[in-house]
Structures are given as structure tokens and as C-alpha cells.
Amino acid sequence: xxxxxxxxxxxxAEQAEWYEKAKANxxxxxxxxxxxxxxxxxxxxxxxxxxxxxxxxxxxxVGLKTKTHDLSPISRSVMGEYRGSGNGASLLLYAPLDxxxxxxxxxxxxxGEGQEADLQPYAxxxxxxxxxxxxxxxxxxxxxxTEVCTALIExxxxxKGNLLLGMADGGMPVDIKERHSGMSxxxxxxxxxxxxxxxxxxxxxxxxxxxxxxxxxxxxxxxRGTMGYAGIPHDVPGFRSSVVPAATVIQELQAWLPxxxxxxxxxxxAPHGWIAGVRGGQMERPAFPSAxxxxxxxxxxxxxxxxADVKAQFAAFIxxxxxxxxxxxxxxxxxxSVPGGTTDPDNWIIQSAKRGWEHIExxxxxxxxxxxxxxxxxALRRYGVPTARVGWPWPATGAPMPVAEGLGGMGATxxxxxxxxxxxILYAVVDTLMRDRRELGL
Numbered sequence: 001x002x003x004x005x006x007x008x009x010x011x012x013a014e015q016a017e018w019y020e021k022a023k024a025n026x027x028x029x030x031x032x033x034x035x036x037x038x039x040x041x042x043x044x045x046x047x048x049x050x051x052x053x054x055x056x057x058x059x060x061x062v063g064l065k066t067k068t069h070d071l072s073p074i075s076r077s078v079m080g081e082y083r084g085s086g087n088g089a090s091l092l093l094y095a096p097l098d099x100x101x102x103x104x105x106x107x108x109x110x111x112g113e114g115q116e117a118d119l120q121p122y123a124x125x126x127x128x129x130x131x132x133x134x135x136x137x138x139x140x141x142x143x144x145x146t147e148v149c150t151a152l153i154e155x156x157x158x159x160k161g162n163l164l165l166g167m168a169d170g171g172m173p174v175d176i177k178e179r180h181s182g183m184s185x186x187x188x189x190x191x192x193x194x195x196x197x198x199x200x201x202x203x204x205x206x207x208x209x210x211x212x213x214x215x216x217x218x219x220x221x222x223x224r225g226t227m228g229y230a231g232i233p234h235d236v237p238g239f240r241s242s243v244v245p246a247a248t249v250i251q252e253l254q255a256w257l258p259x260x261x262x263x264x265x266x267x268x269x270a271p272h273g274w275i276a277g278v279r280g281g282q283m284e285r286p287a288f289p290s291a292x293x294x295x296x297x298x299x300x301x302x303x304x305x306x307x308a309d310v311k312a313q314f315a316a317f318i319x320x321x322x323x324x325x326x327x328x329x330x331x332x333x334x335x336x337s338v339p340g341g342t343t344d345p346d347n348w349i350i351q352s353a354k355r356g357w358e359h360i361e362x363x364x365x366x367x368x369x370x371x372x373x374x375x376x377x378x379a380l381r382r383y384g385v386p387t388a389r390v391g392w393p394w395p396a397t398g399a400p401m402p403v404a405e406g407l408g409g410m411g412a413t414x415x416x417x418x419x420x421x422x423x424x425i426l427y428a429v430v431d432t433l434m435r436d437r438r439e440l441g442l
Contacts, residue, residue: 046179096171
């Protein structure tokens with residue numbers, strides 16, 4: 001996909017003046033303090049009430065009118081509104097509120113022992129750094145959005161449109177069944193309860209503007225054998241391992257996934273997939289090989305491809321595998337699906353966000369890196385909300401405390417990295433909310 005040059009719509013003299021006033025109010029120390037306090041409130045998916053209550057109080061102090069939506073007794077989402085004079089658009093600054101881990105002992109199979117600073121369910125700070133579970137994603141995003149709102153309100157900018165600040169539970173790509181949370185259920189709840197805007201901006205890692213994001217398809221393959229016994233020879237009739245054939249299936253699946261990505265890449269989306277885990281047997285009964293071994297994985301869904309089509313592609317892979325390996329007994333299911341979402345790249349909010357990016361970066365935006373990360377932005381777009389994704393460099397480098405390799409706890413934030421992103425978001429806010437609706441194509 002080739003990107004056309006950004007449409008240039010210059011600030012008026014009034015907009016330029018107010019933008020500079022508000023930008024001068026952006027305060028990294030204030031942002032860091034909010035980030036530290038919010039990170040210090042543990043908020044795993046399905047248990048965000050304390051963090052939402054803290055943010056509601058903070059938003060009201062800033063000058064936003066707030067309301068909440070409860071998904072359960074321990075799960076809460078919150079939104080705030082700052083109204084303009086009228087005849088303008090509504091613009092939502094959004095980020096999820098929940099962290100991808102709970103840090104229970106059972107989760108060590110995901111995170112390892114997890115002694116690093118970014119994996120702790122409490123905050124630590126050193127100089128301009130904040131560490132703790134989710135300090136970067138999502139809480140660095142919440143703190144940045146909130147600082148943009150605070151600087152704008154302090155400057156007294158004469159907005160025509162309404163500024164919304166929203167944060168919801170259920171934003172992580174998980175399904176916590178005992179808490180009925182995950183897979184974007186929180187943001188959908190807020191949209192259904194008055195938060196629906198004309199435009200939205202989400203903040204996520206990587207220093208580009210994106211107009212679309214993938215969905216997800218979750219699959220489970222069950223390889224079947226018989227329950228065995230360690231004292232029986234391998235060639236005894238009637239005893240079949242499920243574990244050893246599963247190793248063959250894993251290798252076949254690992255070879256299929258990159259081909260799937262190539263076949264389904266378009267726009268700015270390269271929909272990767274990874275095998276997440278293998279489950280079978282019991283550690284308490286190693287003498288009894290398992291009759292079933294489950295393999296489960298997530299493959300991303302391009303917005304121009306439906307989860308049903310992905311399911312059909314996977315069914316074709318399984319049929320081919322069975323034809324080549326008829327001795328392997330298996331069945332499968334797709335147990336989770338979320339479609340992707342896209343916004344017209346010529347939409348006002350995409351072009352406005354790119355103008356802000358170019359204003360701060362001092363160079364044309366151009367073609368961004370391919371994307372595979374899934375966020376609540378896909379749900380916003382699917383619900384018809386034109387949405388721009390604005391990012392910052394990630395992961396942060398040079399941390400003064402030990403941080404986990406790989407994804408870790410998404411919890412190491414160098415606050416100076418967030419400030420250019422705040423300036424870009426502020427630019428799009430001023431650009432959008434100081435204009436009449438007709439200027440925005442509404």
C-alpha cells in the first residue's frame with residue numbers, strides 16, 4: 001500500500017497561538033507522578049475498579065465531568081468530558097485500563113519467575129523512569145492522554161467541540177472467564193453508554209500513525225491418543241501417544257504460520273501468529289501419558305479478511321495435514337474471534353494526526369512499519385468511529401533497573417519518550433476541536 005502525501009490544512013493564527021500555549025503547559029513531572037500513582041494500583045483484566053476510581057477522582061480535579069460503567073462488582077470503566085461552545089465535533093482520547101497479567105503464581109508459566117522491575121504489581125521510579133506492571137502499556141498511555149487534557153484545560157483554549165477522555169477494562173487480548181472480561185468488552189460498554197464520539201485517538205507503541213489494526217482468531221488443536229502407562233513397551237497394540245504426534249503437528253503449524261502471514265498481508269497489516277502453548281498430562285501422574293494433547297495459538301486477522309475466512313484457511317491446512325499424516329488423529333476448533341477494523345486513511349482524524357506527527361518530527365510521515373498488534377482501536381473502528389493510532393518509540397532503552405526480555409510486563413517507561421507523543425496528540429485535538437463540524441466533513 002502506498003501512502004499519499006498528508007493533506008495540509010494549516011492552523012489559523014488563533015489555533016497556532018493556543019496550541020503553543022497549551023504545549024507550554026505539558027508537564028513531564030506531573031505526567032510521571034500520575035503514572036507512578038496509577039501503576040501502583042494493581043488492575044488486571046476484570047479487576048480495574050480501584051484504578052478507575054482513582055482516575056475518576058483525578059479527572060474531576062482536572063475539570064472533566066465524569067461517569068462510570070461497571071462490568072462487575074470489581075470491574076469498572078470511566079470516561080470524562082470537557083465541553084466546548086458548540087457546533088464542533090467530539091473527540092475521544094482512549095486507552096485501556098487493565099494489565100495483561102495478574103501476577104498470580106499460576107501465571108509464572110507465562111512470565112517465568114518474573115523478578116524484573118517491569119513485572120511487579122507495584123510502581124518504582126528512578127530519575128525519569130517509572131517501572132511496574134503496565135507502566136508503559138496501558139498506563140503510560142492513560143497518563144499521556146490525561147496530561148494532554150490537563151494542559152489544554154489549563155490553557156483555557158476556546159474549543160468548539162467536546163473533548164472526551166475514556167479508559168475501559170477488558171482491553172487486553174485475553175478472555176478472563178471467571179471475571180467475564182476481555183476482548184474489548186469494556187470499550188464497547190462505554191460506547192453503548194454515551195461515549196460514542198465523532199473521532200477517536202488511541203495511543204499505542206511504535207512511532208507512527210496507523211489507520212487500521214488487526215483482529216484475532218484463537219484456535220485449539222486436540223491431538224488424540226490413548227492413556228498409556230510408563231511400564232508398557234512402546235509397541236504394545238492399543239496404546240498410542242498423543243504427545244509425540246503433537247510434536248509433528250507443532251512443526252507443521254510453525255511452517256504454516258509465516259505462509260499465512262504472507263498470504264494475508266495488505267494495507268499496513270502483516271497478521272502474524274504464534275503458538276502460545278501445549279497442554280497435556282499431569283505432573284502428579286507422569287506414569288500415565290496423556291490421552292489428549294492440546295495445542296493452542298493466536299493468529300491475527302487483517303481488517304480485509306473476516307474471522308470466518310481465516311477459519312476456512314485453517315481448515316484447509318488441517319485437511320492437507322491429515323492427508324499427509326493420516327496416522328495422526330486430531331480435531332480442532334476456533335474458540336475466539338475478533339475482527340479487525342479500519343478507517344479511511346483520508347479521514348480527517350487520520351490526516352490531522354499525521355499533520356501533528358509531521359509538525360513534531362519535522363519530516364513527511366511516509367509508509368509506516370507493518371503492524372500486527374491488536375487493540376481496542378479495532379473495536380472503535382468496527383463500531384463506526386474513525387480512529388487514529390498515535391505512538392511513541394518502544395521498547396524504552398537504557399533502563400536503570402532490570403527489565404524482562406521479550407514482552408515482559410510492558411512496564412518500563414522513560415517519560416521523556418512520551419512527551420513528543422503528547423505534543424502530537426495535542427496538535428490533533430486543537431486541529432479538530434477548534435473547527436466547525438462542516439470543516440471536518442461532518
